[in-house]
Amino acid sequence: MAAEGLAARAAAVGLLGAVLSEGQSMAEAVADAQGPLAGLTPSDKARAQRLALATLRHIEQCDRVLEPHLRKSPPREVKNALRLAVTELAMGGAAHGVVNAAVEIVRRGKRTGHMAGLVNAVLRQVPEAVFDGLPVQKMPRWLRQPLVHAYGRDAVAAIEAVQAGVPPLDLSLRAGGEAPEGEVLPTGSLRLADAGQVSALPGFATGGWWVQDAAAALAVRMLAPVAGERVLDLCAAPGGKTMQLAASGAAVTAVDISGPRMGRVAENLARTGLAAELVVADALQWTPDAPFDAVLLDAPCSATGTIRRHPDLPFIKDGSELPELVALQAAMLDRALGFVKSGGRVVFCTCSLLPEEGEGQLAAALERHAGLRVERLEIAGVAPEWWTETGGLRLRPDHWADRGGMDGFFMVRLVKR
């Protein structure tokens, strides 16, 4: 008889292999029709993802626990089965089921069957509360160093502590829509600590809300669109900010280069009963017929502010794409400034923790564009210390750490001469 939860656990080991050995993102591995989740039930798919994400948050600790028990590094499937089991044990999983499943996964592997005994022997020696006393997982050096320089060691340690936990689910609410029970955050987002299946929550089918991190929701608050204004959402997909803009009553044009991702904007708008004009185009090539009152630019970036939701990121990125991203963000910001009318505003934002994708972009833009100025608009619920000296908003995962943190973002409101 198959051990309980075997399919989900075996798939989680497959997801870990895809991320750690093949350099695939979790999203790519999950979307792969022939990938580790192929043939699984929806609940097993969700369980496999949860397990793989939890393991990715604790790889360092797992390896420290396992190292004394392994004379040489085993094949990757065996190592990942062990890491998954150690993570489950640390989360309070029942030892019998966890160990049996790991042994069975390794026994069934084409090249690993002979190591099932080793897996059993190692896991039987892993103590309860196995991660107690071990430091939390650090970010990789290419990312950690500039963050220590920008925010200091204590702040980086606090960020890493938040990244080690399972993030809450934040919702943005449509006025008058149905919503589940949750904590209303000072900035107005609704936070659910343990949401379960999103599509089963009250108000999903009736479009009462959409999923959007509390930090991400502040960019539109900073733009402060007004009913009837013509507003451009540049780099719009999957559309969290498009819906916020549309909900204000503004006439929204949403541009994104990705057709499939724009399909998700269309689905989200249909579900929430909101409307926007959708344009699939390259922001560097596309030109509007007439200037806009306001532009929101949520530029492509390293996404290093989202590691608590995407713990695969530190394992698949090495920072080498940064110079290209920084140049792209600057080019897009110049385009965005060209699309707005004189006296109009542009909010530039990135979900990055790296100052070169935030504070640095602001400084460079002010140098490139004479007459461009920063406008600091008070936003209810935003702590005064989150504002930078130059009028941008620096949001970090360790803000509201006791409530589960928030995504890292930089955002600034610019006014064109």
Ligand SMILES: C[S@@+](CC[C@H](N)C(=O)[O-])C[C@H]1O[C@@H](n2cnc3c(N)ncnc32)[C@H](O)[C@@H]1O
């Ligand atoms: C940070 S995401 C945007 C998230 C979105 N604003 C939201 O709130 O849901 C960045 C987006 O930029 C898009 N993008 C990247 N390069 C682009 C380009 N040259 N022109 C237009 N969109 C681009 C990507 O497809 C991606 O959807």
